Amino acid sequence: MNLSTLWEMYEQDKTLEAYSKQTLKAYKLQYKMLVEHLEDMDADEVTVFHLKGYLSEQQKRLKTSSFQHRCKFIRGFFRWAHEYGLIETNPAFKIKMPKDQKRIPKFLKEETLELLRINCRTALEGALIEFMYSAGVRIGEIYNLNRKDFNFTDRSVIVNGKGDKEREVYFSKRAEIWIQRYFDERLDDEECFICTQRKPHNRMSIAQIRWIIKKLAKRADVDENVYPHKLRHTYATHLVNRGAPLDMVQDMLGHKKIDTTRIYTHLRGDRRREEYRKYF
Known part of the structure; x- marks a missing residue:
C-alpha cells in the first residue's frame, strides 16, 4: 500500500472522528510535503532513516514550533497505520519530539x-x-x-x-x-x-x-x-x-x-x- 492510499484512509478515519476542517487541511499539507520527499513509496518500505532524512532537511529551515508540527504529524500518522494493522512496523516509533522552547508570547503595547x-x-x-x-x-x-x-x-x-x-x-x-x-x-x-x-x-x-x-x-x-x-x-x-x-x-x-x-x-x-x- 502506497502512502497516498494510506493518507486517504487516514483522512476518512479522522473525518469520522470529527477532526476540524482546519486540522485536516494542516495535516494534508504535512502529508503532501512528506510524499513529495519520499515519492509516494510503499508504506511498508518506509524506514526510520527515510523519516529522519526528511526531518533533518526540514529542521534546517523551520522554526521550532513548525518543526514540532512536522514531527507530530509523522508520529501520529504512522502510529495510526500500525495500530490499524496497515503496516507491519511503525517507522516513526523512534522519532522523538524536539524539546519545546518556551517563549514569552508577544503582545501589543x-x-x-x-x-x-x-x-x-x-x-x-x-x-x-x-x-x-x-x-x-x-x-x-x-x-x-x-x-x-x-x-x-x-x-x-x-x-x-x-x-x-x-x-x-x-x-x-x-x-x-x-x-x-x-x-x-x-x-x-x-x-x-x-x-x-x-x-x-x-x-x-x-x-x-x-x-x-x-x-x-x-x-x-x-x-x-x-x-x-x-x-x-x-x-x-x-x-x-x-x-x-x-x-x-x-x-x-x-x-x-x-x-x-x-x-x-x-x-x-x-x-x-x-x-x-x-x-x-
Whole structure:
C-alpha cells in the first residue's frame, strides 16, 4: 500500500472522528510535503532513516514550533497505520519530539492598541479589533461565526474552538457598539459574521481578515508586527497582569492544558516592578 492510499484512509478515519476542517487541511499539507520527499513509496518500505532524512532537511529551515508540527504529524500518522494493522512496523516509533522552547508570547503595547483604535475608518475594522481583543478568540473561531450567534443581552457568543469544542466567550461594550454598527451598515443577507464587502457577498476568508488587520496597522504607522493572534496574546496577558486566576484564563482561552496558559504569567514593565517591590 502506497502512502497516498494510506493518507486517504487516514483522512476518512479522522473525518469520522470529527477532526476540524482546519486540522485536516494542516495535516494534508504535512502529508503532501512528506510524499513529495519520499515519492509516494510503499508504506511498508518506509524506514526510520527515510523519516529522519526528511526531518533533518526540514529542521534546517523551520522554526521550532513548525518543526514540532512536522514531527507530530509523522508520529501520529504512522502510529495510526500500525495500530490499524496497515503496516507491519511503525517507522516513526523512534522519532522523538524536539524539546519545546518556551517563549514569552508577544503582545501589543497599550499605545499600539490605542493607535489601532483611533485609526479605524470602518465599522468592520472597529468590530474586528475590539472583538479580537476583548474576547481573545482565534481567527478560525471568528471565521466560523454567524450573526445569529451573538447574544447582545449579556455580550456573549459561543465559539467552536480546537478539537471542535464549544466555549462561551464574552466581549466588551466597545466591541458591542462596533459590531452592532457593522451589522446595521451591511446591505447583504449573508448569515456570516464577517462578510466580503464586494458582490457576490460571501464569508470573508481568514487571509482577507488578516489583510484587513495588516492594512489598519500600516495606516496607524505602527512599528511592530500586528496580526490577529497577537491580539489574543494581548487579551490573555492583560487578564493575567490584572490579577485574573490562571484557571479562569485557561477556560476563557479554551486551552486543554494549564501549562499552555502558564506562558502568560511572565510579567513585564510596571506590573513586574510592583510585584518585586511588594516582596523585597
